[in-house]
Amino acid sequence: MIPGPRAAAAVAPPAAGTRGEAPLLEVEALTRHYAVGGEEVRALDGVSFHVRRGEWVAIVGQSGSGKSTLMNILGCLDTPTGGRYRIRGQDVAGLSDDALADLRNREIGFVFQTFQLLPRSTALANVELPLVYRGVPRGERRARAEAALAAVGLQNRARHRPNELSGGQRQRVAIARALVGEPSLLLADEPTGNLDSATGDEIVRLFAELHRRGHTLVLVTHEPRLAARCPRAIRLSDGRVVADGAGREVAALGAQAAGA
Known part of the structure; x- marks a missing residue:
């Protein structure tokens, strides 16, 4: 359960976007090519889509579809070979490593399959970590981390270490x-x-609640079942967008293709 407004205030998202507002994410004719064994691999081959503030979008595809490469670019962990990727109007192409890191730390929150928690640190200390890197004073970061844990229903587990918590x-x-x-x-x-x-x-229901509160969510997955829970899904195949629409419809197309 997500607690009330006071606890959530410290992690409140920006106001939801409107039709007249520029998209939060703009992906236009994006390409990412690699040289492997003397051959060129087109991991992404002309991918285009926009994501507005407050949307919940799944990027879905099988292994080799290009979704991991796309995730790395969306997360400012990699830069495209061609095309454009803008986040809040800023084009990531040509940014230095330091500028990419700064953009990543300011604009993007990451959730990983393997959790990536420090095993010897408490839940509270793990949540505080991004604010430590930003130089946020100790008292402020402690209060913000406690509010963030309350926002995901774990205020009573703040002093527990990862091995004392369920998956x-x-x-x-x-x-x-x-x-x-x-x-x-x-x-x-x-x-x-x-x-x-x-x-x-349970985690999907938590994402749904965060979406209801106005957060912008992009989930990268190979599971049609998860994509079907999202209001919108974008399906990749061989580095290209082959479907972009309602999550249930895109997931169903993927299931049909897998059964063909």
């Missing part, structure tokens, strides 16, 4: 850590991949 609780800690910096975008990579079905459903 679902660890993922909630990871989500709180992603939220604590008040990012423009929450980017999740296979967020239910290490969880059983029931626990995975």
Whole structure:
């Protein structure tokens, strides 16, 4: 359960976007090519789409579809070979490594399949970590981390270490850590991949609640079932967008293609 407004205030998202507002994410004719064994591999081959503030979007595709490469570019962990990627109007192409890191730390909160928690640190210390890197004073970062844990229903587990938490609780800690910096975008990579079905459903319900509160969510997954829970899904195949629409419809197309 997500607590009331006071606890959530410290991790409140920006106001939801409107039709007249520029998209939060702009991906235009994006390409990413690699040289492998003397051959050129087109991991992304002309990908285009926009994401507005407050949207919840799944990027779905099988292994080799290009979704991991796209996630790395959306997360400012990589830069495209061609085309454009803008986040809040800023083009990532040509940015230095330091500028990319700064953009990533300011605008993006990451949620990973394997949680990526420090095993010897408490849940609270793990959530505080992004604010430590930003130089936020200790008292402020402690208060913000406590509010972020409350926002994912783990205020009573703040002093527990990861090995004292269930898989679902660890993922909630990871989500709180992603939220604590008040990012423009929450980017999740296979967020239910290490969880059983029931626990995975709990995490999806949490994402739905965050979406209801106005957060912008992009989930990268190979699971049509997860994509079907999202209001919108974009399906990749061989580095290209082959479907972009309602999550249930795109997921159904993917299931049909897999059964063909």
